[in-house]
Amino acid sequence: MNHTLLNLGRFEEQLLIFGGPYGNLQATQAVLQESEKLGIPVSHVICNGDCVAYCAQPEETVDLIRSSGITVLMGNCEQSLADGRENCGCGFETGTSCSLLAEDWYPYCAEQLSIDAKRWMGSLPKGLFFDLEGRRFQIVHGGLSAINRFIFASMPTDEKLKEMALSDADVVIGGHAGLPFGEQLGERYWLNSGVIGMPANDGTQDGWYLLIIPEEGNVRCEWHRLSYNARAAQSAMHKLNRFNGYAETLLSGVWPSMDILPDKEFSQRGRAISPESITIPIVNRA
Ligand SMILES: [Fe+2]
Incomplete structure (x- = not known):
């Protein structure tokens, strides 16, 4: 494995x-x-992992992502499926509703995916770097200490700093936790790109993506809603007899389980979010 x-x-x-x-x-x-x-070539499009999980079409989704030519990181779902593990590796506690829901969708994904797709998942990198306007960026799936670390906006700054200390990048971009945000930590930044395949528990059907834009010597980080045909995604689940809580979430915009959420994010359920963009000043390194 790579x-x-x-x-x-x-x-x-x-x-x-x-x-x-x-x-x-x-x-x-x-x-x-x-x-x-937006005129962004596939060489500039990056998915930070968890290509498959809750929804109806794991193999088709993997096929589309592979044929698109974008760059993909390994998430905990890819890692678990490639290794033939018995669960998704999210780290859910036994008996919690997240864990019970995973007992439904994880075996479904394991059964639906081809050997070739699982091999591809096992070949994916766990992290990547790039440079833009003198700043070094690192992208990971969850955290730096663990692929399945949930890092939310409300996590105490000192804990984020400990995580950040494991990277030499100026900006770290994670995913996994499912809620988009950005925070300045001294002269460095922690961003979460958001996810596209589930709503952000904010009562809307939209997913989120992140644009990193070099502009007038700075780098602007902007989060955008992804509106798409959520009804068609739900129908695809129903057609395959996938009547789980996530099928309802696609239209209701609220998660079927909030076991993983800290109090602050828990209390924001059903309230539309709008992450503020962040401008990172240019650094000229000789
Ligand atoms: Fe994940």
Whole structure:
């Protein structure tokens, strides 16, 4: 298996970063169309993992992502499926509703996916670097200490700093936790790209993606809603007899389980979010 970190070198144009396709083929089609509409080439589009999970079409979603030519990182779902593990590796506590829901969707993914798709999952890198406007960026799936670490906006700053200390990048971008945010930590930044395959528990059907835009010497980080045909994604689940809580979430916009959420994010359930963009000043390194 290839667990090395990728170095994508230096970029000069904007990048589109997203996470969590989760087997949601319709959302995956939408984000690829969005990047095309924005004129962003596939060389500048990065998915930070969890291509499959809760939704109906794991194999089709993987096929589309592979054929698109975008860069993909290994998430805990890819890692578990490639290794033939018995569960998704999210770290859910036994008996919690997240864990019970996973007992439904994880075996479904394991059964639906081809050997070839699982091999591809096992070949994915666990992290990558790139440079933009003098700043070094690192993308990971969850955290730096663990692929399945949930890092939320409300996590205490000192804990985020400990995580950040494991990287030499100026900006770390994670996913996994499913809620988009950005925070300045001294002169460095922690960003979460958001995910496209499930709503952000905010009562809307939209997913989220992140644009990293070099602009007038700075780098602007902007989060955008991904509106897509959520009804079609739900129908695809129902057609395959997938009547689980996540099928309802696609339309209601609220999660079927909130075991993993800290109090602050828990209390924000059903309230539309709008992460503020962050401007990172340029650094000239001789
Ligand atoms: Fe994950």
